[in-house]
Amino acid sequence: MTNTALREPAFTDAVITEAIRWTEQNGPLDDAQALRTAASRAVDSHRQVTERALLLGERIGLQPELARARQWAPWVLLGLAALIVVAGLGLAGNVVGGGERHINVIVALASLLGLHALTLLLWLVGLWLPIGSFNTASLGWIWLSLTARVAGGKRGQAPVLVRAATGLLSRAKLLPWAFGLVSHGIWSLSFAVVLAAMLFALAFRSYTLSWETTILEPEFFVRAVQALGWLPAKLGFPVPDAATVMAAPGAASAGGQRTWALWLTGCIAVYGLLPRIALALLSAGVLRSRRKALQPDWHEPYYRKLLARFAAMAPAAIVDADLGRLRGATPSSLPASELQDAIFVLGFELPPDMPWPPATLPAAIAAQAQRIDGSAPARRALLDQLARVHPRTVLMVCHAASSPDRGTERFLREVLAHCGECRLWLADSPGASATQRWLDWLRDTGLERIIATDRLDAALSESALAQ
Incomplete structure (x- = not known):
């Protein structure tokens, strides 16, 4: 040593x-x-x-x-x-x-x-x-x-x-x-x-x-x-x-x-x-x-007890769908008068080995790109930021091979409540079937007005993100 x-x-x-x-x-x-x-x-x-x-x-x-x-x-x-x-x-x-x-x-x-x-x-x-x-x-x-x-x-x-x-x-x-x-x-x-x-x-x-x-x-x-x-x-x-x-x-x-x-x-x-x-x-x-x-053995009983104590301190998270909301209803977004000419690029629950920001992202917006791991504190911090700014466009980058779940749906609806439009770029898509799975999921959950594509240029087209 x-x-x-x-x-x-x-x-x-x-x-x-x-x-x-x-x-x-x-x-x-x-x-x-x-x-x-x-x-x-x-x-x-x-x-x-x-x-x-x-x-x-x-x-x-x-x-x-x-x-x-x-x-x-x-x-x-x-x-x-x-x-x-x-x-x-x-x-x-x-x-x-x-x-x-x-x-x-x-x-x-x-x-x-x-x-x-x-x-x-x-x-x-x-x-x-x-x-x-x-x-x-x-x-x-x-x-x-x-x-x-x-x-x-x-x-x-x-x-x-x-x-x-x-x-x-x-x-x-x-x-x-x-x-x-x-x-x-x-x-x-x-x-x-x-x-x-x-x-x-x-x-x-x-x-x-x-x-x-x-x-x-x-x-x-x-x-x-x-x-x-x-x-x-x-x-x-x-x-x-x-x-x-x-x-x-x-x-x-x-x-x-x-x-x-x-x-x-x-x-x-x-x-x-x-x-x-x-x-x-x-x-x-x-x-x-x-x-x-050169890392501690996290499977030791001592560390397992500590991990359990930290888990007990985490705020409770809702894992089931909201029963009071009609499934398939399309959420409304903010009117244009309340929006600012701003854009947000957000990496959501991406694999740890995926580079960020993506090399193909335009330099003008790559410098402000953010990435969250999907935890409750990280989501709350991002939503608080959106509530203050009210951006015109939010581009969410998701891993195409991952499967969307109820947490993803809930987060998308919360994002739509604080912006003008939300788009999905399905990065590292293994094939058309993975992209189609996301499109079908958006339709079934009432989020079909969110544009989802596995091509970055398509996600940026006809949007303020391309400027």
């Missing part, structure tokens, strides 16, 4: 929402005012829950502490990276800094790649078997814990924020990738510094590179050097031949020593630096592609 991810509004809102859930495990907070405010700010039920959490989070100090974490996160990461780099330089110094200038290549390779290989293996195990002990053993977890401790101190809200963030990442199966991005990035920097220090020392000082053993056969080292050098050789690094490997320490020629040095460098680059860089890029790509999954 990088500092950039911490700054994404959707993720930070989700962290606060989850943190409030964990906070209320110890007892519900006083949320009467927060409920009313959230209900008035948002129409979508999930957003209402998030708004409530944000209001409560401000009250108990979650947002300020999360803001401090954002400020401290890059500095803590820089300090952690500096420690790893210093440790890497220490290893490089042990390899090339000896007074005798003698390097045992096998020991050097093991000391530089040993811890890296172990931590990489633990990360891979944690990736396929998401067990907490594997994830908490990473540099990413250390960075997150240190950031929380520095930002919140001993009495802050750090534990609940960390629990919320890691819970969201675990639910989205992104926890090892988030921690991996930090770990691989730090290891990449460390290997880059180690390689630079080694190359500088090998370029300007003379070293003797060889291997030593007491119990192993010489042929073992020949096979080991050939096997380890196979992949670096694909990238152009030389591999010592059997004669160079079997040569007595110090007896290898200058060319042989150069081959040993480049073989050691190639092994560190190929088995240390390149895998970490590749995995860091892969982790960043996975986080970016799955970031939309």
Whole structure:
């Protein structure tokens, strides 16, 4: 989880929402005012829950502490990276800094790649078997814990924020990738510094590179050097031949020593630096592609109770037809003397993925186009606006594939009472049958004087909308 991810509004809102859930495990907070405010700010039920959490989070100090974490996160990461780099330089110094200038290549390779290989293996195990002990053993977890401790101190809200963030990442199966991005990035920097220090020392000082053993056969080292050098050789690094490997320490020629040095460098680059860089890029790509999954589990009993509370606060809506009105009667509209030379373009209950305003809508009226989701508060606000303006024309944009219902009929009649004429543009029509279904419905409900078409130019023709 990088500092950039911490700054994404959707993720930070989700962290606060989850943190409030964990906070209320110890007892519900006083949320009467927060409920009313959230209900008035948002129409979508999930957003209402998030708004409530944000209001409560401000009250108990979650947002300020999360803001401090954002400020401290890059500095803590820089300090952690500096420690790893210093440790890497220490290893490089042990390899090339000896007074005798003698390097045992096998020991050097093991000391530089040993811890890296172990931590990489633990990360891979944690990736396929998401067990907490594997994830908490990473540099990413250390960075997150240190950031929380520095930002919140001993009495802050750090534990609940960390629990919320890691819970969201675990639910989205992104926890090892988030921690991996930090770990691989730090290891990449460390290997880059180690390689630079080694190359500088090998370029300007003379070293003797060889291997030593007491119990192993010489042929073992020949096979080991050939096997380890196979992949670096694909990238152009030389591999010592059997004669160079079997040569007595110090007896290898200058060319042989150069081959040993480049073989050691190639092994560190190929088995240390390149895998970490590749995995860091892969982790960043996975986080970016799955970031939309970082949302609370709305099916949790805690959230279901909150959603029910918000639903109980919503005003009652009439879902049946008005029994006192003769079905099929044509509603009357306002006389011309009461109308203003104004137009309204309204998107009504359109699919969430449908772009708005439509690209084919003339620019002169697209800037003022509105869109409502069909909820009772949104309808009331729009009708209040129409009652104040009394526009000459209202163009309603509906999704042709959707089925008109009693709510649509009632809303059209209410719109007709506040304007001169109402027209329907049936957008994204899948065929003539969908359009005909709307036309038949308008006729059956007594709204046949509303012009309905699946062509925008026809909806705009012979109307003030075309001006």
